[in-house]
Amino acid sequence: MIKTIKKTLLAAAILTTTSNIALADDSLVIGAPMSSFADKWLSYLFDGIRDFDTKHDDVIFKLTDANDDPGKMLNDVDNFIDSGVDALLVVPTDIATVKPIAKKAKRAGIPLIIINRLPDEKTMKSVDAYVGSESIEAGIIQAESVVGLLDGQSANILLLLGPMGQEAQIYRTEGNKQVFAKYPNIKIVAEHEGRWDRAKALQIVEDVLQAHPEINVIVANNDEMAIGALLAATKAGKTDADLIISGIDATPDALEYLGKGLDTTVFQSAKGQGYGGAEIAYKLSKGQKVKKMNWIDFELVDKSQKEAYLLKY
Numbered sequence: 001m002i003k004t005i006k007k008t009l010l011a012a013a014i015l016t017t018t019s020n021i022a023l024a025d026d027s028l029v030i031g032a033p034m035s036s037f038a039d040k041w042l043s044y045l046f047d048g049i050r051d052f053d054t055k056h057d058d059v060i061f062k063l064t065d066a067n068d069d070p071g072k073m074l075n076d077v078d079n080f081i082d083s084g085v086d087a088l089l090v091v092p093t094d095i096a097t098v099k100p101i102a103k104k105a106k107r108a109g110i111p112l113i114i115i116n117r118l119p120d121e122k123t124m125k126s127v128d129a130y131v132g133s134e135s136i137e138a139g140i141i142q143a144e145s146v147v148g149l150l151d152g153q154s155a156n157i158l159l160l161l162g163p164m165g166q167e168a169q170i171y172r173t174e175g176n177k178q179v180f181a182k183y184p185n186i187k188i189v190a191e192h193e194g195r196w197d198r199a200k201a202l203q204i205v206e207d208v209l210q211a212h213p214e215i216n217v218i219v220a221n222n223d224e225m226a227i228g229a230l231l232a233a234t235k236a237g238k239t240d241a242d243l244i245i246s247g248i249d250a251t252p253d254a255l256e257y258l259g260k261g262l263d264t265t266v267f268q269s270a271k272g273q274g275y276g277g278a279e280i281a282y283k284l285s286k287g288q289k290v291k292k293m294n295w296i297d298f299e300l301v302d303k304s305q306k307e308a309y310l311l312k313y
Helices: 002-011 040-054 070-083 095-108 135-150 167-180 198-211 223-235 252-257 270-285 303-310
Strands: 028-034 059-065 087-090 112-115 129-132 155-161 186-193 217-220 244-246 264-267 293-295 299-302
Touching: 028 040, 028 070, 028 270, 040 059, 040 223, 040 270, 059 070, 059 270, 070 087, 070 095, 087 095, 087 270, 095 112, 112 270, 129 270, 135 155, 135 167, 135 217, 135 244, 135 264, 135 299, 155 167, 155 198, 155 223, 167 186, 186 198, 198 223, 217 223, 223 244, 223 252, 252 303, 299 303
Parallel strands: 028 059, 028 087, 087 112, 112 129, 129 293, 155 186, 155 217, 217 244
Antiparallel strands: 264 299
């Protein structure tokens, strides 16, 4: 009962504090520096962490917001280590940030679990566990869905990219290109960095459609950019028949647009990654063994599956 009351009192603070709140001697504390609370997709990942948290009275997860600032994230990590957390559960601002985080965690003897953004092979040697989805798989599934919709027609493609250098941006794009390279009638006309952002993508697509009116396919590294592309296309007077648009993540917002200008998306279980990461951090905190690489599969979603996937949220 005491632990339950304690968790209730801490619930309001769980997303905003790194203060060393006193817990029962047998309670675990897991520090969870997150890249950005403003990221729509990541909000569902946080839900997965909170879901695991509410089901376990002997652990508390303390999430912090780095505002996409690597320096702020490293400071949050230092604060968690100084407060004596039992594990670190991290969605890094970028994969380069994992290396210094891993050094700090190793020096402090604290297990480190990375979610969603896969570090390079060398850095992974210093990470205890990873939970995520193989980004190249998403790019391949997405591109194959576009090829199927084209049904042999020629295509001039605009690629909308996430922040350059992020693991998801690199490998989702690589997966796209692996597939499109097989078809001589498919050409990538332009690539632009939309930084996962709907408004940024809208602006880009407005400009690109004026410069390249021949574009008939827009492939976005995530759903927010795909929605931005759809809104820009609508403003330009483009109809569903003029453009194929595809995203990745199958967020609730994107699912609402399926069949209304958005043709396909690829489900990445944000909640599954969050819950899985929390579970592994919990087990490592208790000294239990876990697998190092923990994969959650991507799934293609079209308009016929819209309702089924909305229920997942």
